[in-house]
Amino acid sequence: MNTCALPLAEYPNLPPPVAVLPARSPRLRTLSVGVIGPGRVGSALLGQMRAAQQRLQRDMGLALQLCGVVARKRMWLDCDDPELNARSHSAQTWRPSDLDAFAAHMRGIDGRHALLVDCSASDEVAAHYPAWLAAGLHVVTPNKLAGSGSLDRWHAIRAASAHGARLRYEATVCAGLPVVQTLRDLLDTGDELLSVDGMFSGTLAWLCNRHDGQQPFSSLLREAHALGYTEPDPREDLSGIDVARKLVILAREAGRPLSLEDVSVQSLVPRALAALPLDEFMARLGELDAPMAAMLAQAQTAGGVLRHVGRLDRDGRAHVGLAVLPSSHAFAHTHLTDNVVQFRTLRYKDNPLQVQGPGAGPEVTAAGVFADVLRIAEALTVQS
Numbered sequence: 147m148n149t150c151a152l153p154l155a156e157y158p159n160l161p162p163p164v165a166v167l168p169a170r171s172p173r174l175r176t177l178s179v180g181v182i183g184p185g186r187v188g189s190a191l192l193g194q195m196r197a198a199q200q201r202l203q204r205d206m207g208l209a210l211q212l213c214g215v216v217a218r219k220r221m222w223l224d225c226d227d228p229e230l231n232a233r234s235h236s237a238q239t240w241r242p243s244d245l246d247a248f249a250a251h252m253r254g255i256d257g258r259h260a261l262l263v264d265c266s267a268s269d270e271v272a273a274h275y276p277a278w279l280a281a282g283l284h285v286v287t288p289n290k291l292a293g294s295g296s297l298d299r300w301h302a303i304r305a306a307s308a309h310g311a312r313l314r315y316e317a318t319v320c321a322g323l324p325v326v327q328t329l330r331d332l333l334d335t336g337d338e339l340l341s342v343d344g345m346f347s348g349t350l351a352w353l354c355n356r357h358d359g360q361q362p363f364s365s366l367l368r369e370a371h372a373l374g375y376t377e378p379d380p381r382e383d384l385s386g387i388d389v390a391r392k393l394v395i396l397a398r399e400a401g402r403p404l405s406l407e408d409v410s411v412q413s414l415v416p417r418a419l420a421a422l423p424l425d426e427f428m429a430r431l432g433e434l435d436a437p438m439a440a441m442l443a444q445a446q447t448a449g450g451v452l453r454h455v456g457r458l459d460r461d462g463r464a465h466v467g468l469a470v471l472p473s474s475h476a477f478a479h480t481h482l483t484d485n486v487v488q489f490r491t492l493r494y495k496d497n498p499l500q501v502q503g504p505g506a507g508p509e510v511t512a513a514g515v516f517a518d519v520l521r522i523a524e525a526l527t528v529q530s
Contacts, residue, residue, distance in 0.1 A: 173207050175526045177259050179519070180214040180252045182245075183266035187288060188215075190512035191265065198516075208523050213260070216248050223251050245274055253281055259526050263515060264289045273299065279306035279313060286518040288317035288511055293398065294391035294406055300398060312522050317514030319392045320346060320485040320505040328501055329399050332491055339400045340490045342458040343498075346392045348483030348506025349375050349383040350454035354468075355480060357452065363438035364431035371428075375483060375506060379424050384414040384434075386466040389456045393464045402462045412467025414438070445470040451478045476500060483507070 179195070181188050195210055202208045214223045220240040241247075252260045262278060264271050264287040272292035275285055276299070285307075292303060293315055307313040319325045333339065345351045352375055356366050370376050376383050390409040397404035413420070416434065419427050445452040448470055455469045455477065471477055480486055485505025488498040504510050 174203070174209055175207055175259070175523065176209045176211055177261055177519075177523050177526060178211050178213045178252060178254070180216070180248060180260070180262050181212070182216045182248075182262060182264045182271055183268070184215050184217055185265065186508040187511045187515065188263075188265035190508040191263065191515050194509075194512055194516050195519075202520075206520075206523075208520075208526075210519075210523075213252055214248055216243050216245065219243055221248055223248070225251065245271065249274070249278055249281065249283060253283060260284070261286060261519060261522060263287065263519065265515065267291065269295065275313065276302040276306040279303065279311040280309065282311050284311050284522050285313045286515055286522065287313075287315050288321075288515055289315075290318045290388070290391040290395065293318055293395040297403055297405055312525075314518035314521060315395070316518050317511050318395050320344075320487060320501070320503075321348070321507065322510040322512075322514035322517070323485060323487070323501050323503050323505060325485075325487050325501050326396070326399060328499070329396060329489060332489060332493070332499070333400060337491045337493045340460045340492065340495065342393070342396055342456075342487065342489055343477075344456055344487035345453060345477055345480060345485055346389040346456045346487070346505070347383060347454060348485055348504065349377075349380075350389075351480055351485065351505070352483045354451075354453050355482065357438065357442060359439070359442055359446070362432070362435040364435050367431055367434070368428075379427075381415050381420065381427065385420075386411040386413055386454075389454070389466045390464070393456045393458050393466065397458055397462065397464065402458075404458075404462060404464060408462075409464040409466060411465075414468070441468055441470075449473060451475070453477045 181192060184192070192212070195212075199210055202210065212224070214221060219242065221243045222240055249262065252262060254260065261284040264285065267289055269291045272289055272295060275292055278285055293300065303313060316324065316326045329339070349370060352370055353363070353366055357363055367376070367380055371380055382388060387406075390406055390411050393409055394404050394406055414434070416437070419430055419433060422430070442452050450470045450472050453469055453471050454467070456464070456466045458464045476488065477486060480502070483504055483506040484502055486500060486502040488500050490498040
């Protein structure tokens with residue numbers, strides 16, 4: 147049995163990986179897993195898989211086998227140096243990263259069930275999905291660049307996944323919340339989507355919840371940055387593009403050929419600050435205070451609240467930006483980094499179906515990824 151102990155000096159938060167336990171039943175199903183991107187989400191996923199391995203084998207007859215990990219420049223394969231791999235916290239053999247070689251290793255020659263988890267935020271990795279799926283490799287990802295990238299590539303991905311290998315991407319929208327699956331269930335049972343409204347950014351939800359005029363917006367943004375709620379460059383959150391990507395993913399799930407350039411996006415970053423180096427942008431955060439204070443005053447004068455909202459309407463038009471909502475609105479009562487999504491459909495026309503909960507953080511995102519892995523595993527056959 148090969149196990150992997152990744153170098154803790156390089157990835158201090160990465161737990162020991164999953165190992166296959168001895169089979170207790172001829173009905174044991176084995177799923178070989180490869181993880182791309184051992185960062186915050188990837189590390190949390192490996193920890194969750196390891197913690198669940200005994201329960202999954204005992205209760206589901208499922209053995210998860212970690213067969214490889216790819217970082218940005220290097221990768222580890224379970225066929226490398228098995229003596230070292232069998233010792234916890236020891237040195238490892240690493241190869242230069244090669245996604246084609248990694249996929250070939252995961253596919254193997256024995257027809258095993260194999261699944262790739264892409265926890266990167268890389269467009270280069272997403273470009274490999276059609277080939278991986280066509281080769282019979284299942285793919286699970288929180289990477290939004292596949293579902294919101296070019297329509298041609300998305301069509302190629304969907305076509306490749308129609309031949310047996312499965313693609314799941316629940317965690318691309320609102321982390322671990324069942325947003326994509328809820329929409330899928332509605333459509334598959336014959337309902338018709340009329341509109342989607344939501345607070346899709348945990349970061350911007352937190353900022354709007356806290357921005358009550360008692361302190362400058364820039365102070366709140368610095369606090370959110372220090373707490374790790376924002377991306378390393380907060381402009382990635384403030385630009386609204388991340389929310390636009392989530393709307394594109396949901397639109398395409400509903401069969402609407404929306405592209406990122408079709409979404410109307412209101413950026414909260416002043417044009418003068420958009421292209422600055424990060425340190426200079428952080429030094430000039432005070433320039434966000436006046437426009438944000440003006441928008442807050444507008445909301446308070448109207449007796450409402452200021453919220454960052456994404457909307458997809460019945461005609462396929464999509465918009466992202468700040469909105470003044472009445473204090474009675476469901477979005478006025480969210481907490482901390484809560485995401486909330488409302489589906490208005492023919493069945494839920496007068497009282498929209500709502501999904502709400504924490505929508506940010508590596509643990510909840512990893513849980514959404516892990517749930518997708520298990521959904522694919524449920525359909526596996528036992529191999530002799």
